[in-house]
Amino acid sequence: MQPEDFVQLFRKYLRSRELHITRTRERIAEEVFQMPGHFDVPDLWVKLRQDQIAPATIYRTLELLTEAGLVRKFFIRDRMCYEENLGRPHHEHLICSRCGQVVEFSDRALEERLAEIVEVHGFRHQSHQVVLAGLCSRCQQEEIKTNSEPPGLGGPEARC
Amino acid sequence: MQPEDFVQLFRKYLRSRELHITRTRERIAEEVFQMPGHFDVPDLWVKLRQDQIAPATIYRTLELLTEAGLVRKFFIRDRMCYEENLGRPHHEHLICSRCGQVVEFSDRALEERLAEIVEVHGFRHQSHQVVLAGLCSRCQQEEIKTNSEPPGLGGPEARC
């Protein structure tokens, strides 16, 4: 999927809701698509402030993108994060609680079970969020060797 | 499990970390145990402000309770929530995106699959959070009948 396709889908959504298609909204969608992984509002603002786009508008537009299903919104490591949701396959997150690394995974059996659960309760499935937390293999070893601090790069202070 | 048992476990945790057992920490743990379901910091402060307990201390103590595994912390409906984690069986959450009702469920197959996934990636499992979102059966019907607003009570404005 190309950035333009993503923006096009957003345009389609806006039309369907009879909302205006503006240059600002297109810019935000473009930039969201180009973010490497998950990101938060300050991350995005860094890219958009040079275009004179205000944080308030970023919040408002991210909400639209989320409603459109083009963006997923989730909480990870005490921070609200967003992620473009169409350019790559659906996945969930596994986080090391010590060094902060985030592993993306997808699992067919898990997805099927989740869908079943939702149905059993009479709900129509819309979305879900799975965040697993554990200790990665490297940190398990580090923990045994020493009580040292986790590695600096990619450490717990790393943004989501 | 009784409130006193819960507080006792917290005392044990504090001792293990050589932290002080104080009346304030005991009060907070007591109140946490007695909250009906999930709650946020303002909810808890309502109960504790009469004891002159400051929000800052509530935040600090909730972090300890979470580290102790006595409380789960999670995000639901755009709000950071907490939940006492020992008095009742482990469960996940299913939320209606229209009326805001929260259904708690537990599912053995799901838990097992999650544990497997964590292992496959070489992680040691610590915790997880599953939040499913959908449309409950009543809201599915309402949606067909009209484009009316969701019901007022238990509606989207209901706290987590």
Place this chain on the structure above:
DNA sequence: GTGCATGCAAAAATTTTGCACATCA
């Protein structure tokens, strides 16, 4: 032209931090 969208600034809401004093071990 009308109404929605935007930037800006202010406000609100949430969470963290510094510090003097209180409390626990």
Place this chain on the structure above:
DNA sequence: TGATGTGCAAAATTTTTGCATGCAC
């Protein structure tokens, strides 16, 4: 007594809102 904990107030963050102006339709 010494170290840790607490309340309070202030600060830092994050998110929302009001409003005048601009832009899409």
